[in-house]
Amino acid sequence: MTESLYSEEECERVARLASLRYVKDTMPGITRQKQGEEFIYFKEGKPLTDANVLARIKKLAIPPAYQDVWICPYENGHIQATGRDKNNRKQYRYHPLWFKVRNQQKFTTMIEFGQSLPLIKRHISRELNKPAQLNRAQVICAIIYLLYHYNVRVGNAVYARQNKSYGLTTLRKKHLSLKRNKAILNFRGKNAKLWRIILSDSRIIKILKKCEEISGYELFKYVDENNSLTVVTSQEVNFYLKNITNYPFTAKDFRTWIACRETLCRLIRYNPCEDASDPFNDIIKQVSKLMGHTPAICQKNYIHPDIILSWKAESLREWANKNHDKIAHLTDDKILLLWLKSNKKRTK
Structure with missing residues (x-):
């Protein structure tokens, strides 16, 4: 479970895109009560006996120490559970599909964000x-x-x-x-x-x-x-x-953009003549340090998956060689934007 750092507007928008029900933990839900080493779950004041719902709750793996636990009564609720940890911090368990769609959405508006950067900077x-x-x-x-x-x-x-x-x-x-x-x-x-x-x-x-x-x-x-x-x-x-x-960009889009920009530009500037080893892991470590994350989290949540795929398929190097003269005169922001547009055409 993770502490929610998402606005209500973002939660509702992503829930809609994922075809999930937007819920709040202030609505009636499922509660639990400890009995011996086990928990009994209640819905509308009555013990819960539905095997499918109990199986869903078990998969949520809510820590036993959590207090004030609320469990969504709907299988398709964008929030599946909330609770308070030992430090009284509210923690959230989101529907896996909500997380998946949200992570995809981070990258779908990158071209628009890159095109808007000059306007933002001028303003x-x-x-x-x-x-x-x-x-x-x-x-x-x-x-x-x-x-x-x-x-x-x-x-x-x-x-x-x-x-x-x-x-x-x-x-x-x-x-x-x-x-x-x-x-x-x-x-x-x-x-x-x-x-x-x-x-x-x-x-x-x-x-x-x-x-x-x-x-x-x-x-x-x-x-x-x-x-x-x-x-x-x-x-x-x-x-x-x-x-x-006039786009629903957020401050988080800057971090996604910067992580992708730094990864892409460092990869295409790697010179295999100077070092025969694959620089990918080292570059991910460098960017993750910049982001203040572990390499695994940085790669999963901040770097466009097609950057990683194109590097591993060696098509990124081919693209960089093909566009060498053009890239030489571009800023790093414009290099990333150029690649995003090329990648969009390629993957259509």
Whole structure:
């Protein structure tokens, strides 16, 4: 079971795509009660005897120590169970099909995301070039700048509170050090990864200084239309991205893009004349370190499966050789976009 870091909007959208029932654990469900070494399950206050439902519950493998366990009464519910672990953190068990569709969806909009990047970057640059203010647009644009350039997670308030690990929207003033011509962010991220980001862009530094000057321990805040201080949330960042691009992109799309970009470009720049060994595992390790994950998780959740397949089939090397002159004049973002478009044509 994993702690939910997904918004309700994303859960509902993916459930619909997977043809699953969108559910919440506030609705009536199945509960359990310990009796000796076993559990008895109840539905609508009566002991559950349906063998098929009991078999489904057994497959969920809900840890015995979990409290406040809720089990979905529907086999096709996008959430199958929730419970609280020993640290009172709410944990979720999702339907396998929901996870499968969600992982596929991460990669289906990559072309649109890559095509939208110039627009996003122009918009951010325009806002950051204005005099430093604590308005919503400029503070959120500073966050998006950091998402793109430093691959930091956007942050989740629940995760910060329960695990004392942080992302951009949950950073505290204590994580910021301001020097004469630079700003340093030091913090503990997810999976205990220690981040140390040294910033030299004067536009970002000016905004950070403004953020530090105002009251409250949160770092990224803005003054709203009512002259009240408002802490930026990950949902606001996602909503802002949607408004810029007219696509339902989220902050997570930056991490997927960066992982794919770094993997692809490092693979095609590998020179077999200099090293005869297969660089794939080493490159996955490098990218996983960048992402703050294990190589297995990085490969499974962040890297487009067709990048991996095309490398193993040696078609990626053929593509790179065929497009050598074109690639030589492209940025890494444009190289990935070119490959994505070529791959889409090839796999149609």
